[in-house]
Each structure stands twice: as C-alpha cells, then as structure tokens.
Amino acid sequence: MNLHRILRLMKKELIQVRRDRRILAFLFIAPVVQLFLFGYAVSTDVNHVAMAVLDEDRTAASRALIQRFTASGYFDQVAYLSGQAEIDTLLDAGRAQMVLRVPRGFSHDLSRGRGTEIQTLLDGTDSRKARVIEGYTNGVVRLYGSEILRARMQVLRARLPRLPAVDARVRVWYNPELKSVNFMVPGVLCMVLFLITMLMTSLAIVREKEIGTLEQLVVTPLSAGELMLGKTLPFLLIGLIEFVLTLLTAIFIFRVDVAGSIPLLFVLSALFLLTTLGLGIFISTVSKTQHEATLTGFLFFMPFILLSGFIFPVENMPVGIQWATYLIPLRYFLEIVRGIFMRGVGLEVLWPQVLVLAVFGVGILALAAARFSKRLG
Amino acid sequence: MTDIAIDIQDLRKTYGDLVALEGLSLAIAPGEVFGLLGPDGAGKTTTMRLLAGILAPSDGSARVLGMDVFREADGLKRRIGYMPQRFALYGDLTVAENLLFFANIYSVSRAERLKREAELLAFSRLEPFRDRLAMHLSGGMKQKLALACTLMHTPEVLFLDEPTTGVDPVSRREFWRILYTLVNQGVTLFLSTPYMDEAERCTRVAMLNRGRLVRCGTPGELKAGMRGMMLEVIADPMREAKARLTALPGVHDVQTFGERLHVRLDTADAEAAVTAALDGLTLVSLRRIAPGLEDVFNALASGEGPS
C-alpha cells in the first residue's frame, strides 16, 4: 500500500467529478428533490377521509359517537345512508373511503354495561391508507370508550371516594403530528446515501473499463488494493458530504427535528457506506459498460427500497417477505436512522442493528474486493 | 542484465477451446524495433498483453529484461511501458494533468517529472496544448499524449499495440519520428501493426497468423524468401483481368492495389504468359516488381507460405 499513490488517484477522481456538470447537479439537486417528493408531494398523511354513516341505532349515544369522528378532524361526513344496500354502490363509486355502521342496540348495550361493537368498512385499494384510517378509527373509538368509562367512574367515585381515576388517552408517540415528512426524511437520507455512493463508485470504475484506462492502470505499479481504495474513498467522502447536505436541508428547510445524536448518526452512516461501496465495487466487476452498471445498480436498488421499510413498514408485510427483509442491509440502517431521528435512542438500543450492519458491510466489501482483485489479476 | 531484452519461449494462450497463441518463441535484442504483423485475430494483442504481464500464459514463459513477465510483474512494471490497442487517456483531464497523474502513479520524483514533462511536451509538440482537456485534442495529438503518458517513467522496453491505427498519415510520420528518438535513447520497441509500410521500418518482423508464428526475420529476409516473382499489371477492365490471371497456371495469387494488380507466379516466361492471358483486354502496363512486405503477407494470408 502506497498512501501517496492512493491520494493521487483520489485527487484525480475528485477533479473528474468536479468537471462533470451532470454529476454535480445530481449531487446537489437529488437530495432536495427527493426530500420534497417523499416529504410533501407523495404525502402519506391521511386527512379528510370521506366517511359515510349508517346509523341504525339512531340514539343520542350513536350520534355522540359519530360526532366524535367528525370532530376529530380526520373524517368528513359525506353521506348519511338509510340502509345496508347503499354501502356497496357507495364504496364502488369511490364516493366514500369508509363507511361507519352503528348497529341497532348500540346504545342499549352500552347502557347495560355490555360490550358492544360498531362496524367500519374500508376501501382497501390503498392498503397503506386503509391501515391509517383503521388506526384513526381505533383511536376515536377508544377515546369515546374511555370517556364513557370515566363518566361511570365519576358516578362510582361519588360513592367510593378512594377509587383511583383511570385516564386512558390515545397518544401518538415519536411523531406527534403524524407528519409523513418526519417519517420519510430519514428514509430519504438513507436512500440518497445508498444510491449515490453505490452508483457513483460502480460508474467510476466501469467508466475506466469502458474508455480503456483500466488496462493502462493495470500495467502501472498500482496494486488492486490501492486502485480500489483510490476509487472508493472519494465517494465515501462525497457520500458523507451529501449526507450533511441532506441533513441540513431536512432540518432547516423541511423543519424536521432530530431527536438523537447527530454525531452518532454520522458515524453509523460511515459504517453503512461499507456496504454501499462494497456493492458498488461488486457491480463494477459484473458490468462492462456504464449502462450495464446502472441497470445492475437498479437491480439492487429496487429490493432495497421495497424491502427495507422505506415505503412500506416491514411489520405490514407478509411473514415470508418479512424474513427476506433480514437480508437487506438498508433495513438495519433505516431502523438506526429512524431510531436516532424520531425516538432519540442511541447505541444502547440500536446495537443489534449496528452489529448486523457491520457484519454485512465487512462481508460485502471483502467479497467484492476479492472478486475485484481476481478480475484484475 | 542479459543481452536479450525480450525472451519468449513456447508462449501459449488459450481461451477455452480457442488457441489465441500457439507456442511462440522469439528473442529480441536491446535497441531493436520489433514488429508483430498479422491480420485481425492473429493473436497480436494477446501477445502484447502476455508480455505486459496483464494476462497469465497458459503455458511457456517470457522474460523481459531478465525478469519473468508474469511472476515478477511487480518489479518489471516500472521498467516497461505498454500502450494498449485502444490507447486511452482521461478526456476530462488536461494534457498536463494526464502526464502528472501517470508520473505520480509511477512515483516519479518531482524534479525528474518536471524535466521529463518538458522533454515529452517538446518532442511531441504538445506544449501549446498543455492546459487543454484531452478530449478536445485531435486524434493524432491524443495518440501522442497517450505515448507521452506511457513514457513519463522512462521505460526501457516499450510495448505498443497498433499505435498508429486510425491516425492520419502525417501524424503517423510524426509518431515514428518520436519512436526513432526513443530508439536512439536505447529503448527497445515491440510493436504490432497492420500497416506494411510500418513493418518495413522495423529491424525485424514476426508474422503471426491464427496464433502461429509463420515467419520471422528482417524485412529484407522475408521478401527474399518469397517464392516466385512479382508482376505489376494494369489492365482494363480490371475485374476481367484479375479473373483470367487467377485462373492462369503457375499463379499463386493476385492482389488488387487500387487500379494495379500484383500477380505472384512462377512460370518460366511470366510476361509472355500474362500478355497471352490478357488477350483482347487493354493492357496499360506490365512490369516486374520487387515484392513488398505486403506481398509476403498476402502470400501468407492466402495460405501458401513462402518456401
């Protein structure tokens, strides 16, 4: 290993990046565009759910419950149905996303202190949205239930003054405003880091193959190890700069709060880059042209994005697929980043993810490096 | 050091079933300009890459400057230069940056680098373009820059794979001027070329066909070894003339060079036989010529080796 040679190679690489306007634009604009797209435009916030009501009970209690729904701010009552027959046509036409049905006897059961139930019918086309609506519904109903409970307690307490008050309240933790930008920004951060470092590394190596300079480099005293370091370290550097840029944009423009330690976030991102740079090197060994490298890159990118929990929460996936997600290093990094961002936790909680990520990083990098050296020799 | 710069023994390279190079043996003295001649797919690049230590031989061995090209590649790398067939530079770096990069990769000292850079820029006449991006150079200038890059570390043996292919004639002449300067400085040149006129400039030439060495010697020796005699015929219509001559007994082959036909034949009274064969056509000119390397090469390519 000759440090001087590695530095020279890095310097050359950085000069080339600096001269490439397209790459520069990509580096600076991509994070902002993605933050915007995933943070706002593709908002996963669910508001103003079109709700139809079928009140078969028609009592004060049922009206109070329905009023809870409309007062929550999440639901807009768009129709008042007179019979079950109307439900299907309404949902089919997409005029309502949800039907709230309060069955006959609701109030009767309640006043008897018997368990009772209401029915909600959801348009499941957008499963993610349906799940959110389900959550809201449970929240509203639980709140309503707890208030009835409290009212009863108060009556009881008048007779038994020592009875403790029970106060059940649904509270959303970690992301109190349920803003999807808070949930998406850590994901975008991971994705930007992942995509840029993996793609740029593989392209930088494959480009030398394509124009033929790699053959020229092989006859120089540069060793395979030096060549690899010289070609990856610049992108480690760029990746970290990119990370800081995205983070600053998220904090100062998108007003996202970071609950935990930013230095820890930074260090663990560097750990994640072992994986992405390793993948970049690997891709360069299986691709002859930059075009091939880009396609192969997307072959990795798609499962990483879909299975990491970036868009769809892992808990909501079928069990078989959930097992597959354990093979996706981005999954662990995403858990780390979201943990630090939203819950403010540190290594004491995240160490298992950090450990797995380290094993993945070292493993992938070692395999890629071995393959790279063999290919050159 | 030995008095053999490049010593190749039974060098063999196969790709699966394909034999790219079949038992090549050559000894090249220091200061030679050795040319490797052969049609497409003859194995020229394979030979070059083997000698540059990039490719592992399937069998046999080669020593350059007394060192095994594959096993002692690391020690040898500083002492040889290799310009691949598709010579390549960093188009987004300037002329000076390209030179600087290669000097640094070879750990050339600063003082040596400055001296070398000035020298190379001067004799490649690239000095006025030193701050120009390499991608904005003409083809000939790019090729000179590529050569200059492989010369930054002052190699003792230089391997050039078809260095002038695709370069205009003026630039080719200029390129050869530079090569001769190198030879005068004691550099051994090993180059491959598809151009016969370039082969004539070599001290010795090896002719390669389908991975086999068919002939090796000075250009003079190769030409002298040709069987039969050469006639240059200009006749009209040319196609008809070529067809008739090819059918003539004693004719080995007929090659077209523009409007001229080169006929290689061994017949006792060649001129008379040719004149008779072309009866009824317009015979513009007929003369005996000395065979060029091109003719030797064509004789080889048509499958009939010279005696």
Ligand SMILES: Nc1ncnc2c1ncn2[C@@H]1O[C@H](COP(=O)(O)OP(=O)(O)OP(=O)(O)O)[C@@H](O)[C@H]1O
């Ligand atoms: N990596 C490889 N894998 C398989 N076959 C190869 C490989 N490299 C070369 N060959 C084959 O080996 C033979 C010799 O190729 P080589 O490139 O040495 O020829 P060449 O004389 O340099 O030809 P050209 O004038 O086209 O450059 C060809 O048939 C070629 O197809």
Ligand SMILES: [Mg+2]
């Ligand atoms: Mg070739």
